[in-house]
Amino acid sequence: MAEHWLLLDIGNTHTVAGLFQPDRHRVAEVRFRTDPQCTADEYRMQLRQLFSDALGRNVWEMADRAIVSTVVPALEATVAKACDAVPLLSINARLRRDFELDLPHPEQLGADRLCNVAGALSLVGAPMLIVDAGTATTFCLVDDRQAYVGGAIVPGLDTSWRALQARAAKLFSVELTRPDNAVGNTTELQIQSGVLQGYEALIEGMADRLLRDAGFGQATLIATGGCTRLIRLSDRFRMEPDLTLLGLFRYGQLNG
Structure with a gap:
């Protein structure tokens, strides 16, 4: 079965989540309002529901890793806990890059x-x-x-x-x-x-x-x-x- 990466772009107003395969094929994409007060359980369930609506499947049974960019410090620990079922990569300036x-x-x-x-x-x-x-x-x-x-x-x-x-x-x-x-x-x-x-x-x-x-x-x-x-x-x-x-x-x- 093909591997899937859950990509999370968490902005101040909206969050965009995409499920991609490693050949850059986009399987699905969802968008929702960013809520800094959201709990880890709420965040996990929201992603599950939105991707279920889009794919008819549980995203947490499909995702093999999560890659996260966030500009909302209050959500960093929340998202890490919500994604604790898969390996998590959080973007920062210390990671390997092309530039x-x-x-x-x-x-x-x-x-x-x-x-x-x-x-x-x-x-x-x-x-x-x-x-x-x-x-x-x-x-x-x-x-x-x-x-x-x-x-x-x-x-x-x-x-x-x-x-x-x-x-x-x-x-x-x-x-x-x-x-x-x-x-x-x-x-x-x-x-x-x-x-x-x-x-x-x-x-x-x-x-x-x-x-x-x-x-x-x-x-x-x-x-x-x-x-x-x-x-x-x-x-x-x-x-x-x-x-x-x-x-x-x-x-x-x-x-x-």
Whole structure:
């Protein structure tokens, strides 16, 4: 029977879980809201139920190992206990990888960003700029040595939108649907334009500044993250929604 790897990308807002075979074949993928108060038993049962709905089988009878990236410290021990039936690999800067960390404090780099770089390098060559649009939007620069040299972090689209609602009493809640025209002629359209098209401009403009200041002549631009479903970036960005899972998979290959 083929081996299966359970890959867990635990973000601040959502968790993406994928069941992969070692030839990179994705068997199933599920997504659910991250709950830092979740117990190990609840976490184990949630994964069992979601994968049962997707596959009709108990994921804990299929998984041979678990590979985890989390940016939620409160869940690290919980997830480790939930996955105690299988060998667990937790992503950190000390593991074997395909790239260097040209940073003064490499241990500070988040596990999700480590996975994004690993995933991107499994798809294309360096140099590259990786944008992950989630609770925070992160930018990662990898030079032609395959060395991560830095980047930037800005508040995510949904984070900024919620902050605006909380601080601006006269703005009402609207559905975040992207208007095709940046010029809104109603308050609702102006909010949609400012939040969504404004965020597109932020990503495009920040990408230009980072590439310029890093001295990159040419680079592959890759975008991932849940908020990319709401915005429209230029054709120079390669969209890779499963990038973090691919990075988890690559770490699993290198750290068997």
